[in-house]
Amino acid sequence: MLHLATTSAQPLATPVPDTSLAERLWLSVVSLGLVGLSVAAVAPTLLRDTAFWLGLLLLSAGTLGWSWLKFGRGPAGVRHNYLWQRGSTSRGVVAWLTAVALTGFYIVLYWWPQYLENLIRPLDGLSQTLRRKPADQWFLYGTFYTLAVLLMGARAYLKYRHSPYHRVRTLSVVFFQLGFAWLLPGLLLALQKPEFYFSYFWPLKYDYLFPGTVEYLVRDGQALGVFMVFWGAAMALVATPVLTYFFGKRWYCSWVCGCGGLAETAGDAYRHLSDKRRGAWRYEVSIVYTVLGFVVVTTALLWLNTYLGGTLLGRLSDEFSRTYGFVIGSVFSGVVGVGFYPILGNRVWCRYGCPMAAYLGLLQKHFSRFRITTNGGQCVSCGNCSNVCEMGIDVKQYAQRGEPIIRAACVGCGMCATACPRGVLNLENGPRQGRYQASQLIQAESLRILS
Structure with a gap:
């Protein structure tokens, strides 16, 4: 028990790197934008519109600036780095606070929209231009x-x-x-x-x-x-x-x-x-x-x-x-x-x-005719494909066996094929005949060996 406790307390082999100063600055701009929208939600009429549009501008500029810094300057592609160590992407405190904020917004939007009036009214001009009517909660x-x-x-x-x-x-x-x-x-x-x-x-x-x-x-x-x-x-x-x-x-x-x-x-x-x-x-x-x-x-x-x-x-x-x-x-x-x-x-x-x-x-x-074909002979079982599947499909299990992935849940986002380092997975629209051919061949070979 002592050994287990000691082991669990050891630091990560590759600790989560500190956020760079430039990234913090852009995230600060995003935060200021959220503060501006929060102020607009409770501010008097004279300050409301200014806070709303300034907050929206800062939020947009900060998001675009951070995106360029984080993803536009380095190599493109799927990145798994530290996803399960960061609180924002591993169901940590930041993730729960984000979930509470989003859930709270939806609850107010659907059932108590009167509390969003300060955020609705600044959009009246845009709504009149586009729809010829004042803004409402749905706009x-x-x-x-x-x-x-x-x-x-x-x-x-x-x-x-x-x-x-x-x-x-x-x-x-x-x-x-x-x-x-x-x-x-x-x-x-x-x-x-x-x-x-x-x-x-x-x-x-x-x-x-x-x-x-x-x-x-x-x-x-x-x-x-x-x-x-x-x-x-x-x-x-x-x-x-x-x-x-x-x-x-x-x-x-x-x-x-x-x-x-x-x-x-x-x-x-x-x-x-x-x-x-x-x-x-x-x-x-x-x-x-x-x-x-x-x-x-x-x-x-x-x-x-x-x-x-x-x-x-x-x-x-x-x-x-x-x-x-x-x-x-x-x-x-x-x-x-x-x-x-x-x-x-x-x-x-x-x-x-x-x-x-x-x-x-x-x-x-x-x-x-759609399916994702796999080449099991090249699969190294890294698990990247399963990790990025947003529909909960354990893609790796299919890839290891060389079976085509024909699942009702699959939305064809293609991220599994993008994340694969060996090119094992391919999105195809081939003839319906033979969609299950790989799995049928494996089953036939298994029966032959057992017999």
Whole structure:
């Protein structure tokens, strides 16, 4: 026991290096920006706007400056250095404080937005210019969300600039978040049309195929509204299966989706925290497909209720959608999905709660041409691939056996292939025949040896 205690007290063989003076200066600018936003949240009207915009400017400049210093000047690529020794990335005090702050913001945003008035009102001018209406809590949230993707997208671009795949992927999620999830819905409101997100589809945007939403879009949007309904239905029921057949779920989860965009940019530092244990996988399967089933059943019941003139569910039809919106749309995707980044990893929502990820996953596993091929003969079992997998897949186990990785959870981010020092892993869109060929050959060889 004494020996164990003595051993555990020994210092690290390679201690965590001290933060450089330049890095501290940039992080201080970030901190001043957060202080400015905090002051704006409680300041009187005369000081509010100045503190808000100054805080936002300092936060943006500090983040970009720190990103350039940290990732733009040195070699590009995946870096595992000291991730499990730093408090910010190893569920330490800094990580828990960050999680509490993010969770607290989401709780206030969803249920007590009146306490955010001082942060909402400075955006009135921008909202009037873009949407022709005053700012509200959702415009504040959308602006902060988009800014996070832009700033941390610059960080991701600098960090993985050596990889054409990651450069294009990062630019793609930034483009769809800025253009399709922030600018375009605002312009639709300015034109007095229904707010509509062309980059979100059923079942993720679950109400887009609800009877009430369809009626609202057709009534208020007229010809454009009819196109919105067609777009939503066609993307969910036709384009999604076709695109997933050719490219796997990565075409959406890693290239288009705003949830995935935030995870791949702002959440990149936490990807190694995803639970790789088999028990976590069991929870994942049981929860995410339950959520998908709930959306499918709710949508079907609402349409049946509408067809029967409301005699099937009556007022319960509204309760179905409200229940889902509160439990899944607010608590899970917002409070837990983003607030728990520093504790559970950056794809908590995508892994355990997103119905679109479940839908895409079923298509990917059973019908898609996409897979990650491996060359077990070159694997050195370093574990880099498993460490960077944000979806909790123990990639190393597949690589050691030379088996292709065909998992419903895989979002095709490609980070495992990027982190591999031997080029063992490759993302491919090959013919469906032979997807399991490597594993089948191994099983056949094992049976031959045993017999």
